[in-house]
Amino acid sequence: MLKLGIIGTNWITEQFVHAAHETGKWELTAVYSRTLEKANQFGDKFASTSEFFDNLDDFFAQGSFDTVYIASPNSLHFEQAKQAILAGKDVIVEKPACSNPFEMKQLQRLLDQNPDTFLFEAARHVHEPNFRAVTKAVEGLNVVQGATLTYAKYSSRYDAVLNGEEPNIFSPDFSGGCVQDLGVYLVYDAIVWFGMPGSAEYHATMLTTGVDGKGVAILHYNGFDVTLNLAKNVNSYLPGEIYGLKETIRMDHSSDLNEVYLDDGAGNKTLLSVPQAENPMLAEANEFADVLNDKGSNDAKQLEEDWLAYAVQVNKVLYELRQSAHIKFKADRVAEEVEEENDES
Ligand SMILES: NC(=O)c1ccc[n+]([C@@H]2O[C@H](COP(=O)([O-])OP(=O)(O)OC[C@H]3O[C@@H](n4cnc5c(N)ncnc54)[C@H](OP(=O)(O)O)[C@@H]3O)[C@@H](O)[C@H]2O)c1
CATH class of the missing domain: 3.30.360.10 (Dihydrodipicolinate Reductase; domain 2)
Structure with a gap:
């Protein structure tokens, strides 16, 4: 059974955990929320859950889960996914995985350095x-x-x-x-x-x-x-x-x-x-589980890479x-500042 940890306690996380449990391949074991009260409230809905955190560093360091499902506001996905990869956790990150191609490139680089860690964008349909x-x-x-x-x-x-x-x-x-x-x-x-x-x-x-x-x-x-x-x-x-x-x-x-x-x-x-x-x-929860359960095979790695390639292309087009349309995010300004600093150094 794959062990799941979650970030974000809104209805979408509940729907994903129900789907994951319905596959019979996952069990929710760890919940992170900004408050322990909410983490406990969410965990109470699923009997398999035994670990509750309100500190993200502790969640990744002490949580006994293999895969994290990230369903926080969009701008937080990148840093949380990065932290997860560095902690050796596989990642299912809600769409959109990243705010811009700058973030996406960094995640790709990190995944290249950690080829045994998988990341999926939850583009369910x-x-x-x-x-x-x-x-x-x-x-x-x-x-x-x-x-x-x-x-x-x-x-x-x-x-x-x-x-x-x-x-x-x-x-x-x-x-x-x-x-x-x-x-x-x-x-x-x-x-x-x-x-x-x-x-x-x-x-x-x-x-x-x-x-x-x-x-x-x-x-x-x-x-x-x-x-x-x-x-x-x-x-x-x-x-x-x-x-x-x-x-x-x-x-x-x-x-x-x-x-x-x-x-x-x-x-x-x-x-x-x-x-x-x-x-x-349900379909994505099933397919992600199948790939993770088959980790080590060429087919599983290929599927993960193919899905990631689509995520990268979607990110570019968005x-x-x-x-x-001149729509600018705070995350774009952060990316530009880092790029300017890199150019200067
Ligand atoms: N695949 C789908 O069908 C689908 C459907 C809906 C949403 N989504 C995706 O799921 C993600 C979450 O969407 P949502 O509408 O649930 O977002 P949201 O309500 O704004 O936030 C989701 C969770 O993140 C935490 N959070 C909220 N504000 C935060 C803040 N300022 N700082 C840190 N954490 C904060 C909260 O959990 P805690 O209070 O427990 O920390 C909250 O339950 C988005 O990326 C969205 O695109 C996907």
């Missing part, structure tokens, strides 16, 4: 069978002429923004905003299905907090464009579409893929999807999109 069904269908198209993908969901934290507050997910200090959050899913879609775009631009609607609330991204490929509609301040029910010649791959949603059809343009629809697991994190 790419591990699901219906995502793979779309990948296969795209491979089957004779020609790709573009795609329109949408992920627009009113965030429960947007009310706070309207009240003049700055919740983490809408804060540039915590690497928040729409493209850096929901954009991750759609940029993964585009990169896995069509490869790296030649260039990308983002037309953002900015919020008073200094990040984007919604926007339209256009990824330019050789001969076609992919349009991404993103929002955290409205709800959209638009489906996703990928255009072949006469055929269209039709998805009920661009990330939560429940129903996927290949439409031949002549009135025939072929169902490509299978019923989804109830817990959307950064390009943000740059084009």
Whole structure:
């Protein structure tokens, strides 16, 4: 049984731990929270948990877990992942793994120096069978002429923004905003299905907090464009579409893929999807466990590297999109300062 430690005690961590337990391959043993009270409250929900920490150094030094699941605010992922790798722990880090390519490069360097330590970005949907069904269908198209993908969901934290507050997910200090959050899913879609775009631009609607609330991204490929509609301040029910010649791959949603059809343009629809697991994190929890349980094999290392390569590409495109819309995070300024210091020395 793989032993799991967690950072962050919000609902997403609970969902991940339920998924992990459902696989029968993981058990939660250690909880870190900024307060022991919250760590205990969270741990009380899972009988396997026996270690509780409110100090991150102690968590990594004394916790008996093998893998940490990091679900803290985005800007903290990098330092926490770094600390985990240095402590010899495998890492599952929530999307987006890093704020910018500068952080990503440092993590890659650290992983190269510690090849027995694995890091996964928790881009849950790419591990699901219906995502793979779309990948296969795209491979089957004779020609790709573009795609329109949408992920627009009113965030429960947007009310706070309207009240003049700055919740983490809408804060540039915590690497928040729409493209850096929901954009991750759609940029993964585009990169896995069509490869790296030649260039990308983002037309953002900015919020008073200094990040984007919604926007339209256009990824330019050789001969076609992919349009991404993103929002955290409205709800959209638009489906996703990928255009072949006469055929269209039709998805009920661009990330939560429940129903996927290949439409031949002549009135025939072929169902490509299978019923989804109830817990959307089950597929990733299963696949990460399988790779970790197979550690030492070439296949496991290859899969980890392939997934990481996608994470690196997604990180690059997100950064390009943000740059084009002049969206700047505190973490970008930190990166620039370090680079300037390195240039001077
Ligand atoms: N894969 C998915 O479907 C999915 C869905 C939602 C979110 N996410 C990702 O999960 C991560 C967490 O998102 P979230 O909305 O749960 O974030 P959040 O509520 O802002 O913070 C998550 C946890 O981090 C800790 N935390 C909060 N503020 C902090 C601060 N200022 N300094 C240090 N720790 C702090 C809190 O745990 P303690 O109080 O216990 O320390 C909190 O429960 C994000 O990266 C997000 O993108 C993924």
